[in-house]
Amino acid sequence: VKVELGERSYDVVVGEDALDRLGDHIRQLAAGGRVVVISDSTVASLYGEHALSSLRAGGLDASLLSFPAGEPNKTLATASSLFDRLFALHPPIDRDSVVVALGGGVPGDMAGFVAATALRGLRWVQCPTTLLADVDASVGGKTGVDHAAGKNLIGAFHQPRGVFIDVRTLRTLDDVQLRSGLAECVKHAMIRDKSLLAWIDERAGKISEREAESLAELIARNVEIKASVVAADERESGVRAHLNFGHTIGHGIEAQAGYGAITHGQAVALGMIAACRIAERRGLVDVSLRERLASLLDALGLDTRREGLDADAIWRIMQHDKKARAGKVRFVLPTAPGEVDLFDDVEEPAVREAIANLG
Amino acid sequence: VKVELGERSYDVVVGEDALDRLGDHIRQLAAGGRVVVISDSTVASLYGEHALSSLRAGGLDASLLSFPAGEPNKTLATASSLFDRLFALHPPIDRDSVVVALGGGVPGDMAGFVAATALRGLRWVQCPTTLLADVDASVGGKTGVDHAAGKNLIGAFHQPRGVFIDVRTLRTLDDVQLRSGLAECVKHAMIRDKSLLAWIDERAGKISEREAESLAELIARNVEIKASVVAADERESGVRAHLNFGHTIGHGIEAQAGYGAITHGQAVALGMIAACRIAERRGLVDVSLRERLASLLDALGLDTRREGLDADAIWRIMQHDKKARAGKVRFVLPTAPGEVDLFDDVEEPAVREAIANLG
Numbered sequence: 001v002k003v004e005l006g007e008r009s010y011d012v013v014v015g016e017d018a019l020d021r022l023g024d025h026i027r028q029l030a031a032g033g034r035v036v037v038i039s040d041s042t043v044a045s046l047y048g049e050h051a052l053s054s055l056r057a058g059g060l061d062a063s064l065l066s067f068p069a070g071e072p073n074k075t076l077a078t079a080s081s082l083f084d085r086l087f088a089l090h091p092p093i094d095r096d097s098v099v100v101a102l103g104g105g106v107p108g109d110m111a112g113f114v115a116a117t118a119l120r121g122l123r124w125v126q127c128p129t130t131l132l133a134d135v136d137a138s139v140g141g142k143t144g145v146d147h148a149a150g151k152n153l154i155g156a157f158h159q160p161r162g163v164f165i166d167v168r169t170l171r172t173l174d175d176v177q178l179r180s181g182l183a184e185c186v187k188h189a190m191i192r193d194k195s196l197l198a199w200i201d202e203r204a205g206k207i208s209e210r211e212a213e214s215l216a217e218l219i220a221r222n223v224e225i226k227a228s229v230v231a232a233d234e235r236e237s238g239v240r241a242h243l244n245f246g247h248t249i250g251h252g253i254e255a256q257a258g259y260g261a262i263t264h265g266q267a268v269a270l271g272m273i274a275a276c277r278i279a280e281r282r283g284l285v286d287v288s289l290r291e292r293l294a295s296l297l298d299a300l301g302l303d304t305r306r307e308g309l310d311a312d313a314i315w316r317i318m319q320h321d322k323k324a325r326a327g328k329v330r331f332v333l334p335t336a337p338g339e340v341d342l343f344d345d346v347e348e349p350a351v352r353e354a355i356a357n358l359g
Numbered sequence: 360v361k362v363e364l365g366e367r368s369y370d371v372v373v374g375e376d377a378l379d380r381l382g383d384h385i386r387q388l389a390a391g392g393r394v395v396v397i398s399d400s401t402v403a404s405l406y407g408e409h410a411l412s413s414l415r416a417g418g419l420d421a422s423l424l425s426f427p428a429g430e431p432n433k434t435l436a437t438a439s440s441l442f443d444r445l446f447a448l449h450p451p452i453d454r455d456s457v458v459v460a461l462g463g464g465v466p467g468d469m470a471g472f473v474a475a476t477a478l479r480g481l482r483w484v485q486c487p488t489t490l491l492a493d494v495d496a497s498v499g500g501k502t503g504v505d506h507a508a509g510k511n512l513i514g515a516f517h518q519p520r521g522v523f524i525d526v527r528t529l530r531t532l533d534d535v536q537l538r539s540g541l542a543e544c545v546k547h548a549m550i551r552d553k554s555l556l557a558w559i560d561e562r563a564g565k566i567s568e569r570e571a572e573s574l575a576e577l578i579a580r581n582v583e584i585k586a587s588v589v590a591a592d593e594r595e596s597g598v599r600a601h602l603n604f605g606h607t608i609g610h611g612i613e614a615q616a617g618y619g620a621i622t623h624g625q626a627v628a629l630g631m632i633a634a635c636r637i638a639e640r641r642g643l644v645d646v647s648l649r650e651r652l653a654s655l656l657d658a659l660g661l662d663t664r665r666e667g668l669d670a671d672a673i674w675r676i677m678q679h680d681k682k683a684r685a686g687k688v689r690f691v692l693p694t695a696p697g698e699v700d701l702f703d704d705v706e707e708p709a710v711r712e713a714i715a716n717l718g
Contacts, residue, residue, distance in 0.1 A: 076442070080435050087508035092679055117476070120503060120514045121594075144479060149446035155479045156515055320451055 001223045003139055004231040008159040012138055012223045014216050018166035019050050019127065023058020026098055029123060029161055033096035035062040036086060038111035040069035043103035043129050046172055051102050051127065062100075063089055067110065071259050074106045074146045076154060082114050098123050098161075104130035104177070105137050105264075109152065112143030116158035125162045129169040131181025131215075132265060135188065135222035138163045140230045140240075150320065151251075151259075157235060165223075167215050175301070180265030182207065182300045183246075185218060187268060188225040190293065191242045194338030196221055197296065204299040242340050245332040246272035249355065251321060252314035253306070262306075269302040274354035279333040281350060282343075289334055311355040315348060360579055362498055362586040364593055367518040371497055371582045373575050377525035378409050378486065382417020385457055388482060388520055392455035394421040395445060397470035399428035402462035402488055405531055410461050410486065422448055426469065430618050433465045433505045435513055441473050457482050460519075463489035463536070464496050464623075468511070471502030475517035484521045488528040490540025490574075491624060494547065494581035497522045499589045499599075509679065510610075510618075516594060524582075526574050534660070539624030541566065541659045542605075544577060546627060547584040549652065550601045553697030555580055556655065563658040601699050604691040605631035608714065610680055611673035612665070621665075628661040633713035638692040640709060641702075648693055670714040674707060 001012040013025070026035055035055050039048055044066035055062035065085050067078050086093060099122050101111030108126055115124035128134045144155020170178065182200075189196035199221070200207070206214040226243070233240035250271025254262055276290035294304040318329050331346040360371045372384070385394055394414050398407055403425035414421035424444050426437050445452060458481050460470030467485055474483035487493045503514020529537065541559075548555035558580070559566070565573040585602070592599035609630025613621055635649035653663040677688050690705040 076435065076439050080439075083435070083506055083513055087506055087512055092508075117503075117513050117515055119512060120501065120516055142479065144476075147442055147446055153446055153478060154442055154476050156476055157479055 001220055001227060003227040005159060005234055008141075008234075010160055010162050012163040012165065012227070014134075014165045014167065014220045014223070016167055016212055016216070018164040019047065019169070020054055022051060022100070022127065022164055023054040023056070023060060025162060025164060026055060026100070026125060027058040027060060029125070030060060030096065030098040033098060034089070034091065034093055035060045035098050035100060036089070036093065037062060037064045037100040037102050038082065038107060038114060039064065039066045039102040040073075040107045040110075041066050042069040043107060047102060047129060047169060051100065055100070061091075069106070071106055071146065074110055076145050076147070078110065079113055079145055082110070083118065086114065086118060093118070093122070095119055095122065098125065100124070101126045101160075102129065104128065104133045108133050108137045109142070109144050109155070112141075112158055112160070113145055113155055116143050116156040121158065123161050124158070125164065126160045127164050127166065129166075130173055130177055131170060131219070132177070132184055133181075134165050134170075134219045135181060135226065136184050138165065139223055139226040141234070165219055167212050167219065170210060170215055176263055178208075178210070179301050180263035183265030183269040183272075183297070183302055185222050186293070186296060186300070187243075187246050187272060188222050189338065190272060190334060191245050191332070191340045192225045192229070192338060193221075196225070197292070197337060201296055201299065204296070208301065241330065241342055242332055245334070245340050246275055248318055248321070248329060248331055249274045249314065249351065252317040253309060255317045256310055256313045266302060269297050269304065270306055270358055273297075273304055274351075274358055275331065275333055277354040277357055278331065278346060278350050279335070281353070282333070284333055284335050289337060292337070305358055307359050309355050309358055311352045314355055315351060318351070360582045360586060363590040364518060367500075367593075369519060369521050371522040371524065371586070373493075373524045373526065373579045373582065375526055375571055375575070377523040378406065378528070379413055381410060381413040381459070381486065381523055382415065382419060384521060384523060385414060385459070385484060386417040386419060388484070389419060389455065389457040392419075392457060393448070393450065393452055394419045394457050394459060395448070395452065396421060396423045396459040396461050397441060397466060397473060398423065398425045398461040399432075399466045399469075400425050401428040402466060406461060406488060406528060410459065414459070420450075428465070430465055430505065433469055435504050435506070437469065438472055438504055441469070442477065445473065445477055452477070452481070454478055454481070457484065457520075459483070460485045461488065463487065463492045467492050467496045468501070468503050468514070471500075471517055471519070472504055472514055475502050475515040480517065482520050483517070484523065485519045486523050486525065488525075489532055489536055490529060490578070491536065491543055492540075493524050493529075493578045494540060494585065495543050497524065498582055498585040500593070524578055526571050526578065529569055529574055535622055537567075537569070538660050539622035542624030542628040542631075542656070542661055544581050545652070545655060545659070546602075546605050546631060547581050548697065549631060549693060550604050550691070550699045551584045551588070551697060552580075555584070556651070556696060560655055560658065563655070567660065600689065600701055601691055604693070604699050605634055607677060607680070607688060607690055608633045608673065608710065611676040612668060614676045615669055615672045625661060628656050628663065629665055629717055632656075632663055633710075633717055634690065634692055636713040636716055637690065637705060637709050638694070640712070641692070643692055643694050648696060651696070664717055666718050668714050668717055670711045673714055674710060677710070
């Protein structure tokens with residue numbers, strides 16, 4: 001799948017042997033240069049050697065830097081420790097060196113941030129190993145670390161030179177994380193492609209069984225959707241906001257629960273249900289869309305209800321979201337199956353009612 | 360002066376009241392948004408109130424964040440502390456907020472780095488207050504912090520939306536720092552404009568007396584040269600390397616002396632003399648160019664000789680420069696007055712001889 005961004009365009013390769021072919025791919029990028037794989041402790045132990053041996057078989061001088069797994073470690077302090085190790089490598093890295101991000105969202109964001117800022121920007125490639133990273137973080141060039149005041153507050157847009165998705169890595173993904181990624185797939189279908197809604201519905205069983213062919217097709221279709229949205233709006237000033245469908249309330253739910261207490265995808269699933277309800281109340285869509293969404297999420301093993309949500313706290317968090325502008329919360333609401341639009345005039349009572357109805 | 364970078368083009372305004380007009384300029388950028396001035400302790404105490412009152416007179420909500428002055432504080436740890444204060448501001452900053460970099464090279468690089476990475480990139484403007492920053496850092500969009508392994512190893516290219524140079528701020532600059540900036544002016548003349556060489560020669564007295572009109576013209580002419588080079592090569596992959604004339608050996612001298620023991624410009628002045636000598640030995644130019652350069656530097660109060668340089672240490676540092684690629688040191692050598700070219704085949708003995716001759 002090609003991500004069209006002018007001179008920053010790149011390919012996303014989806015396959016069952018993408019990690020084996022990594023060395024061949026990167027050799028073309030890093031002529032004679034060093035390659036530094038950045039991963040977290042979990043993924044490094046699963047796939048670190050695989051990636052290094054593929055790179056070395058490609059004739060490349062490759063090193064692996066890993067950091068402790070988990071979102072709480074996605075900080076500037078961890079980046080600082082990675083810089084210390086990066087700049088201590090022998091022979092030293094230079095502007096021809098290439099960073100490989102190996103892992104899910106956290107290692108991807110961290111490695112991308114280090115690549116974006118080491119020597120004022122090194123080339124990098126992504127090897128996502130979770131479904132969420134495959135269909136979301138693999139397209140868009142967002143990199144960054146968290147700050148005590150919020151997620152991803154420190155970062156940069158830095159497009160990778162290529163993305164290599166090896167679907168075999170999904171075999172070691174736990175069910176909860178697989179479902180988290182599936183919620184983003186449903187989101188892509190809801191905002192752009194009603195035929196994908198039907199396709200996921202039909203394949204829900206095979207997807208849950210992790211049949212390689214279904215996963216590869218699912219990933220490719222989702223990458224296409226995300227790539228088309230990002231290509232239309234690389235710097236997130238317009239239609240790219242459609243990708244936030246389900247995220248406005250979803251982020252609030254995620255933050256209020258405390259990160260880790262609920263997966264990103266599960267929170268987005270609830271956020272999508274709430275957004276459908278707000279849209280119904282405005283007469284944008286009828287109740288059947290929400291019912292269809294709920295049934296699809298349910299078939300994929302995602303919860304469509306959650307007890308004990310604190311509407312006050314969620315509303316407050318939403319207003320501090322970094323995507324809020326001048327204190328205004330912008331909502332993405334469905335207008336038809338596979339279509340959404342932006343609304344700046346959603347008021348607090350409508351949001352509260354939608355959250356209350358999730359309980 | 361216009362810096363032509365396509366959709367990232369911006370204006371550099373040079374004048375005697377640029378700080379007074381800051382509020383007017385930025386109001387057009389930051390419609391209703393917040394403005395955060397980032398400066399160091401020295402410049403904040405001299406010009407912080409001036410900048411804030413200009414911004415507030417323009418109807419803007421402005422805050423000032425300052426950090427301890429000095430290159431040793433240009434670190435990721437200082438950036439981290441600035442992020443803590445930036446994200447604690449009320450009302451919170453958002454993507455419409457604008458960062459103002461107020462000060463010389465260190466506050467400029469630091470504020471630019473914070474702007475480049477806060478919320479994945481805020482708009483920023485520069486108000487340089489040293490001659491070196493006026494003619495060098497004000498064009499190019501380089502931002503960054505130092506690492507124990509080297510200067511500016513962590514950073515990003517992030518073009519400002521405008522640069523406002525108030526020549527009155529040069530009145531508080533000490534002589535040593537003024538001369539440091541003058542060395543970069545001579546460098547610009549040496550690489551691109553032999554008529555500027557003659558002009559500086561003629562005005563050396565007025566420049567040293569800090570006559571406002573001469574300084575304004577000097578700055579404008581230098582910004583034009585730098586802007587034309589950067590416009591031709593924004594990401595530093597080709598002719599922008601010409602700006603490194605005098606810097607290859609100069610950085611080595613600076614690092615070996617220990618930062619602060621010699622100004623950047625003084626080190627570059629020596630580096631230019633050494634580069635001229637290497638060029639003479641290759642038959643690129645005759646000795647008269649080096650003599651003319653030395654006489655001009657001398658008229659501006661810059662040293663053209665230095666005892667006790669350690670050629671071994673300087674050579675080693677040069678090979679670890681972040682601009683070195685695959686261990687190769689690239690030299691910028693003069694080919695005529697006002698002209699330079701790149702050379703990848705300068706060998707160690709020629710470099711040692713040129714360094715020895717500085718003593």
